[in-house]
Amino acid sequence: MPSTKWTGRRLMAARAAVAATLPAPCGQCGKTVHPTDAWVIGHKIPRVLRPDLTWEPTNWQVEHRACSDRTGAAVAKQKRELAILPTAAPGNPAPFPSSLSPAQRAPVAVREGLSWSVEVMRATPWLAEFAEVPEDASPPLWMSPPHPDAVDSYGAETVAWIERTQRLRLRWWQRLAIVRQLEHAADGSLCWRTVLESAPRRSGKSVRIRGMALWRMAHAERFGERQEVVHTGSDLAVCRKVQKDAWRWGEAQEWTVVRGNGKEAMETPDGDTWLVRAQSAVYGWDTTYGIVDESWDVSPDAVSEGLEPSLLERLWAQLHMTSTAHRKATSLMPGRIAAALATDDGETLIILWGAPPGADVGDPPVWRAASPHWSADRERMIRKAYARALAGEADPELDDPDPIAGFTSQYLNMWPLRQRKTQRGEAVVDEAAWALLVDDVPDGAPAAAAVESWFADGVSLALAWRVAEQVVVSVSDHPDLASAVEALRESGFKGTAIVGKSLMTDPALAKVRKKAGEGRVAAAVQDLGRLLAADAVRHDGGEHLSGQVLAVRTLPGADGPRMASQGRADAIKAAVWAAARARVRAGSTRIKVLSSA
Incomplete structure (x- = not known):
């Protein structure tokens, strides 16, 4: 059962x-x-x-x-x-x-037709070759269906040109993305005006960007006007590196290359240009292909007031926004992705690889499904990154002090697609880290117990067991003191319980051996923080303790942390009391804390 x-x-x-x-x-x-x-x-x-x-x-x-x-x-x-x-x-x-x-x-409303469909791929002539996904690749989590006006794609010839001139073999996902981006209508015009593309780090986004920029410059006659590629992003040095790797090739074609910092450019003899510019310098150009690289940290105004207006009145102009997820992302990329998932505006192509909401972030099959390209080296890289995140080691490359949040963003490409309200105060632990501390409750009678109430809102009972040199605590919620005492009796506990001072004279505890617990809420929260910092805490995922731990907030005070949140904290106090009592009796230096609803 x-x-x-x-x-x-x-x-x-x-x-x-x-x-x-x-x-x-x-x-x-x-x-x-x-x-x-x-x-x-x-x-x-x-x-x-x-x-x-x-x-x-x-x-x-x-x-x-x-x-x-x-x-x-x-x-x-x-x-x-x-x-x-x-x-x-x-x-x-x-x-x-x-x-x-x-x-x-789903994190936001996701319209129908965005999931990978082998049937759709096979039924679309220019996509049929992608219906079979090779062993070293994964299909996108979400991708727009073929444009209703599309009759073909320039993708196949573009892929062939890039591979021939750049002397490389594009990955399966890069070829797919190029073919999708270059779907065209019966009159030859491109169907997609905006391309939203997202994949985990080190997937090969730079190679794809460089290839597309060079192809457009070399094929201006197809577009019917001079090509002006404007390339910006979160880090100008990264954008510069993308272009720099094409400088020698461009010079071999007798293109002009400008290497000056902040003035990087490539120009064909016919005047087609590729400009690398800072976010503040994208205004006033006649852009035909706008690239926003690592757009997680790009100002929305740089696009809406800078690049997008410069694309107006251009023939077959495209805005290409690409990025890996980031917890600290501006509203630009999360907002655009959320909008594209919810509604079809007829001109935005979304193609995104990543783990779905609620996925097990420690499961290797999830890692593989989130990766557009897969290899043994990539698996080793992700496995090591996950181990570092579990150990609490922040990766300086990820620019995120939260190891787990950095891992899920960068390697699983999980975007913060909802804007969240700012909450006053500091949390003791975030939900992702707390979820990693789930463990099992041991059998047998507890070695310590504690009871605390929160006015008329309920009573918390914490039971603690000794396991070798460790301490395990389970916290349950009760509507009144009588039911908490009954649960204490049924647990088989025989010792002296720690009880909140306000409960010491309650008749329900008349037959219970007891000792008054001490310390205000702020002190208990501070003690819990010490246990977490020492990696001495585990829990069974019970909602009573988990809810209080995740909700509690503190602010710095002259004599230590002071409470910023006003919700219940009786489960926290009881857990800390029981753990301390069992720890003294066991002589242990390591504690496991578990909660039961």
Whole structure:
């Protein structure tokens, strides 16, 4: 029988899937739940009444944590008064799907027709050769279908020209992208005015950009006007390197090459040019092919007010934006990608490789699926990068102090496609890092216990076990002190419990051996931070402790951190108390902390 325990890696996966649907209405109050709010997965029919529906996604609803906490007592009352409802009969399961649909898992609305389709490829003459994906490649996660006005593509001849003149063999994905970019209508005009292209780092984007720029310059007669390629990006040195690798070839064709810093250019005898310019210097040109390289860090104004106006009135002009994802991206690329995924404007080609929302970032098949080109060397590179991220080592090349966020952006190309509200204060740990600390609860009676309440919103019970030299803590949520004491009794705990000072004289604890816990919330949060910094914390993914840990925020104070968040923190206090008590008894220097909803 499937487990009804609302904990573990399965819960963390469910939370990641639901997080991808935010913002969304709260199932309790109806107000919007934003990604940075304190939130939980609630159950439309409470788990205490229908445990068989615990893992049914259509029984889930996102709720503000405060709203969820307020319903705890009511649910307990329902359980006492109504008892447990009957479950679905054998052979007649409840009519719910077993998992979230792709639309539910998507970070934004994704229109139909963007998923890879072998049938579409085979049915399109100029794309048929790409229907069979070679062993060293992966198809895009999302790609626009063939343009409805397209009758063919200049891609095949362009690929042949690039490979012949540059003396290289383009990768499968590079050939596919070029063929898609150069789809043309019956009158010969290009169908796509904007190309949004995204792939993980070190996929070969620079080779493709260079080839396309040179081809346009060398084939001005096809376009019917002088070609002016304007190339900008997040790092002028990177843009310069893309062009620099073509300088010798250009000079061999008797093209003029200007190498001066900030003035880099190539020019054909007929006046076709390729200019490398800073973001602030893209204004006033007569651009026929605009390139925005590593556009994650490019100002939206540089494109909307600089490059795009310069493309007006040009024949077959194209804006080519390419980049790997980045957590600190400006709104330019995430906004354009989100818009292209949601709607078809008739002139934007999107072609994106990456891991889907909710994917297991530590799974090698996910790494391969996210990579347009695959090799043993790439696998080794990603495996080492993931190991460094797990160890908390920030990669200076990624320009991101968060190792896991840097890894998922750069190697799995997972974009932050939703704009998030700024939240006051510093988090103790981010959700990605917390999710990596999931572990299992041990068997046997606990060695320590702690109980703390949060006014009338609920009571937290933390149980701690000694495992060799380690300490394991599990935290559960209860609507009242009586139910927490009952759970403590059922756990088999025989020692002295640590109890919040306000609970010491409560009659429910009359028969419990107890000692008053000390320390304010800020102190407990600071202690938790020390455990995390020492890599001494693990949890089972339970939503009660996880929700509080991920929601808590602090600000620097004269005498130590002060609280910026105002939500519940009783689970944190109880966990820290229980861990400390068990640690003293075990003489351990390493702690595992686990939470159970």
